[in-house]
Amino acid sequence: MSASKSEKLKDHIAPLLSAMRDFSDQTVQEQLEKILVPECQIKMCFPFGTIKGTENYFGTTYKPLLRAFPNLERRDLIILAGETPEGTDWVACMGNYFGTFVSSFLDILPTGQLAHMRFHEFYRFDKEKIVEIQAIWDLPELMMQSNSWPMAPQLGKFMCTPGPISGDGLYARGDGNTSMLKIKNMLTDLCKHPSDPNPKAMKLEKYWHPQFNWYGPAGIGTCRGISGFRNWHQIPFLNAMPDRTVDDKSDFHSKWKADTYWIAEGLYVCETGWPNMHMQLNFDGWLGIAPVNKEIFLRSLDFWKLGEDGLIRENWVLVDLLDMYDQIGINVFQRLRELNKSRSHSDINIDENYQ
Numbered sequence: 001m002s003a004s005k006s007e008k009l010k011d012h013i014a015p016l017l018s019a020m021r022d023f024s025d026q027t028v029q030e031q032l033e034k035i036l037v038p039e040c041q042i043k044m045c046f047p048f049g050t051i052k053g054t055e056n057y058f059g060t061t062y063k064p065l066l067r068a069f070p071n072l073e074r075r076d077l078i079i080l081a082g083e084t085p086e087g088t089d090w091v092a093c094m095g096n097y098f099g100t101f102v103s104s105f106l107d108i109l110p111t112g113q114l115a116h117m118r119f120h121e122f123y124r125f126d127k128e129k130i131v132e133i134q135a136i137w138d139l140p141e142l143m144m145q146s147n148s149w150p151m152a153p154q155l156g157k158f159m160c161t162p163g164p165i166s167g168d169g170l171y172a173r174g175d176g177n178t179s180m181l182k183i184k185n186m187l188t189d190l191c192k193h194p195s196d197p198n199p200k201a202m203k204l205e206k207y208w209h210p211q212f213n214w215y216g217p218a219g220i221g222t223c224r225g226i227s228g229f230r231n232w233h234q235i236p237f238l239n240a241m242p243d244r245t246v247d248d249k250s251d252f253h254s255k256w257k258a259d260t261y262w263i264a265e266g267l268y269v270c271e272t273g274w275p276n277m278h279m280q281l282n283f284d285g286w287l288g289i290a291p292v293n294k295e296i297f298l299r300s301l302d303f304w305k306l307g308e309d310g311l312i313r314e315n316w317v318l319v320d321l322l323d324m325y326d327q328i329g330i331n332v333f334q335r336l337r338e339l340n341k342s343r344s345h346s347d348i349n350i351d352e353n354y355q
Helices: 003-021 025-035 054-068 139-145 177-190 225-240 321-327 332-339
Strands: 036-044 050-052 073-083 089-100 114-126 129-137 208-215 222-224 262-265 268-271 277-281 294-298 300-306 312-319
Touching: 003 025, 003 073, 003 089, 003 114, 025 036, 025 054, 036 054, 050 054, 073 262, 073 268, 073 300, 089 300, 114 139, 114 300, 114 312, 129 300, 139 321, 177 262, 177 268, 177 300, 177 312, 208 225, 222 225, 294 321, 321 332
Parallel strands: 036 129, 208 312
Antiparallel strands: 036 050, 073 089, 089 114, 114 129, 208 222, 262 268, 268 300, 277 294, 300 312
16 A cells, blocks of 8 residues: 555545534535535435435534534544555544533434544545535434433443553554554464464463453443453354354355454554354353343444554454344334433533623
8 A cells, every 4th residue: 555545545534624623514514515526325324324415414414413512523532544455545533522412313312511532434436526425423422422221231341442552543554554464463372262262372472461451342341451452342243143253254144254454554553344244142141141042243444553563452342232133133322212211301501691
C-alpha cells in the first residue's frame, strides 16, 4: 500500500468527518450527498439494518440521533486507510459520539447529561466515492448510561473508550504488512483452543503486551491483561461456544461465508467482519444467555495497536450484540420498553439562560 493512496483516501473523507465535529443536519447531509454514490449499500448495526440511499441513511440514523443529542459531536480517535489484499480501498474510523442526551433515541430514555456512544465505521471507496459502509454503534452503551440496562450485567469494566496510549491514532503511517501478519498469526493460534484443551496453545504471551487493554462492547466490557481478558471475556465465551470459527471466506456452509477485509498502517491494523465469526451457542456461560442449541453469526469491526516491541498493546472490538440477540429470538428493545414503563418519556429541557 502506498502512503499516497492512504493520504488521498483520508483526504476524500475529511470534509464529512469535519462536518460531523460540529454537527448540523444541513452540513452533514450535504457532505453525505457529495461523497456517497446514490446506490451506496449501508450496512448498519441492529436495529437499523441495511439502508440504501443518502436520504434514507441520514433520516434513519443521524436525524433521530441529532434530535436526541442537539449538540452532537463526533470525535475520531483512529483513522486508517488503504488497499486490502483483495484490491479494494477502505477508510476505517473509531471514536465516540458525544452530546447532551435530552430526547429518547430508539426508546433509550434521555439523561439530560453528557453521554457517549462508541462507533466503528468502515467506508469502501471507488473512484473517490463511498460505495459501501459497514458500521456498528454501541447502542447498549447508551442503555447503560440511561440506567435501563435490559440484559445481564457485564463482566468487564464499563467506561468511555479511550484512544491509543501512543496518541497517534489519527496519524498512522507506513507499511502495515508486518503488523497485519502478526494479527493474523495471533488469531490462528487463538483458535487452537479449546480443540487443544491446554490454554497455552493460544500462545497469548507471544502476542499480547502484559498490560494490554481489550476494549469490548457494552455488555462485555473492557478487560486488562491476559488474566482480565481470559476471565472477563474469553473463558465464558469459549465455554458457551467452543466450536467458534473466525474469518473464514470459504463456502463450506450454506449460510457461512465471511465478509471480511483487512487494512493496516504502521503499527495499526483493522478488520471488517460482516460477519466474521460463526458458532453454535450450545452451552451456558456467555452474557447470561441460556443454551439455545442454535448457530449464530457475529458481526465484528476490530482495531489493533501494536507497540514498538511488536506486542499488541490495545484492541478495540465492537460486536453487534443486539443482532446476535435478535438471532436467538430475544427482543432487547421490548425488554427495554418494559423496564421503562414507569419512567417519564418526556424530553429534558436544559435551561441555558443566565439569570
